[in-house]
Amino acid sequence: xxxxTALGIGxxxxxxxxxxxxxxxxxxxxxxxxxxxDLRADAARAAAEKYGADARPLDALLASPDIDIVxxxxxxxxxxxxxxxxxxAGKHVFSEKPLCTDWEQGRELAAEAQRRGVMLGCAPRIRxxxxxxxxxxxxxxxxCRACHAATPKAAAVIAAAAASGMxxxxxxxxxxx
Numbered sequence: 001x002x003x004x005t006a007l008g009i010g011x012x013x014x015x016x017x018x019x020x021x022x023x024x025x026x027x028x029x030x031x032x033x034x035x036x037x038d039l040r041a042d043a044a045r046a047a048a049e050k051y052g053a054d055a056r057p058l059d060a061l062l063a064s065p066d067i068d069i070v071x072x073x074x075x076x077x078x079x080x081x082x083x084x085x086x087x088x089a090g091k092h093v094f095s096e097k098p099l100c101t102d103w104e105q106g107r108e109l110a111a112e113a114q115r116r117g118v119m120l121g122c123a124p125r126i127r128x129x130x131x132x133x134x135x136x137x138x139x140x141x142x143x144c145r146a147c148h149a150a151t152p153k154a155a156a157v158i159a160a161a162a163a164s165g166m167x168x169x170x171x172x173x174x175x176x177x
Contacts, residue, residue: 006032008066010091012058012082013073014038014047017096021071022051031069037061058082062089069094080105083120087112092119 009025011018014036025033035054038044048055061067062085070086072079072095080100086093087109099106099122113120 006030007068008032008034008064009069009071010034010056010061010064010067011036011047011053011071011073012038012061012086013075013078013096014040014043015073015075018047018073021073022047022053034066035061035064058085062086062091067091072096076101080109083109084112087116087118087120090116090118092121094121095123097123 007030009031011021011033015038018036022033022036025031033051033053035056036044036047036051037056037058037060038047041055041057044055047053056064062070069092070082072082072086072093074082076098079095079098080102083093083095083100093109093113099120100109109120
């Protein structure tokens with residue numbers, strides 16, 4: 001059996017929540033923190049130094065072949081633009097909640113992920129974990145065409161979610177092709 005190559009993670013948004021992600025990524029053997037970006041270059045440099053990553057401008061991070069998954073930790077109004085740019089660049093995306101601030105933008109992100117053959121995931125609110133889990137079960141059974149359940153192909157995105165320290169029983173909002 002061939003050993004799995006660790007997938008490179010790029011964090012976008014180096015605010016308060018980013019610390020738990022960057023700290024926990026190292027706990028997953030299939031993931032490695034490669035780089036981070038933030039509008040505040042000093043915040044990106046500080047996070048990069050603390051967690052052993054590179055600080056890069058967003059465009060450079062998205063163009064980097066060593067980044068497989070972009071974890072979007074920006075403010076909610078920026079979620080759509082950052083996630084769309086990452087998907088367009090052919091990167092898998094895991095976003096903090098909300099996925100975006102507009103229903104149609106969410107549909108556009110899901111369509112772009114499907115077009116590009118990449119994964120799109122979002123941290124669910126824990127109090128709706130039962131609904132998310134039910135949706136994933138319905139998708140897996142084929143009873144819901146609008147839902148996309150996690151597949152083995154989504155394992156890296158799920159691992160990025162786990163790195164956030166979230167309760168994994170609630171993870172089910174993964175778009176896949």
